[in-house]
Amino acid sequence: MASQSLISRRMSQSAVIQAIASFGPVSRASVAKITGLSKQTVSEIVANLESEGWVRTVGQTEGHVGRRAVVYEISPSAATIASVDLGGTKVRVALCDLTGNVLAERVEPTERTGGINVVEQIARMVRQTVSDQAGSLGDLHIAVVGVPGVPDPRSGAILLAPNISGIDRIDLASSLKERLGFEVFVENDVNLAALGEHWLGSRGEDDNLVFISIGTGIGAGIVIGGNLLRGSFGAAGEIGFLPFGADPFEAESLKIGALERVAAKSAIIDLYRSLSNRTADVPGVFDAASEGNAAAIETLDEVARQVARAVTAIVAVVDPSVIVIGGSIGSRDELLDRIARFVSDCYPRAVEIKKSQLGDHATLAGGASVALSHLHISIFAEGQKGAEISVPPPAIENFKAVAT
DSSP: OOOOHHHHHHHHHHHHHHHHHHHEEEEHHHHHHHOOOOOHHHHHHHHHHTTEEEEEEEEEEOOOOSOOEEEEEGOOOOEEEEEEEOSSEEEEEEEEEESSSSEEEEEOOOTTTTTTHHHHHHHHHHHHHHHHHHHHHEEEEEEEESSSSSEOOOOOOOOOOOOOOGGGOOOOHHHHHHHSEEEEEEEEHHHHHHHHIIISTTTTSOOEHHHHHHSSSSEEEETTTEEEOTTTTTTTTTTTGOSSSSOTHHHHHHHHTTTGGGSHHHHHHHHHHHHSSSOOOOHHHHHHHHHHHHHHHHHHHHHHHHOOOOHHHHHHOEEEEEEEEEEETOHHHHHHHHHHHHHHHHHHOOOOOOOOEEEEEEGHHHHHHHHHHHHHHHHHHHTTTTTTOOOOOOOOHHOOOOOO
């Protein structure tokens, strides 16, 4: 068991780094006031952090009577984390510094053979992105991977992920850790997107937030009291399996979900074909609707009506302050406006519905926030049980980067 003095040191260091991360540039005297620690204790901790490269001096206080004080901030280049968004069609990798700013990004089509080949692809992309920076990065410590399914905590397999074959037969986190040589965490991609919208999109102002992603599939991430709701088996938010839209007792509904059958990519394509006797991809349906095509308009109306039913079900159970909608399809204003209109028609109070501010970077942002939290706790709290260090979000424009 750790000695009381060791526990006390870890708690003090956690408090100091939290103060510097949240209020930097900040002086040691101010850190002492913020944390309630003695000036001597703060000075010793800051000196150690500075000597190890975790914090740096950035000038002196201005405008004060008497001697000016040196101020400190987190050293962004002291460490690097990787955030990965593994989708059914694309893989995105972003490298971020210790303050959450994106340093480099890479995008590739997802390896179609799936399984262990996707693991190899992610590992290669991370290594190549690091290599492209030619030594300008801090040591890479942690990766967080968003996946389009439910991670099984016992086997490490990704369940309910029909768009990536074989991913339900491998331990994704362990396989990546073996290839990369550092800790890897795996989380549902929509859960990470919800955390990203909470951390970066709303900047923590909406602690009761639900993010709904509509694209190849439909899913939700639920943040209550600032914390992600995972549920007993990690499947909270799998709204594609809500038992309406299509018949929930049919075999296809057990595979992809009754709601998803009528409220995602395939539903739009299939419904438009049945109404018009024409074949079009999703952008084509949106284009046809904008040109006044009756079948396309009816298609979008029906899909929006089904999503609105899901929104009202969520609001009735969870009562969030805001519903954020994103994804390649959900972010389209034509669908978003329809959803908002139908929700107002079937729910007795106003529901705030907003478009995602992060777009295709939402999952990456959530992954970065989780990775940075793990990194700060492992280094500065030295793995102390129950420790929490929140990382202030960077500006949105500093998070997004041009893919290489």
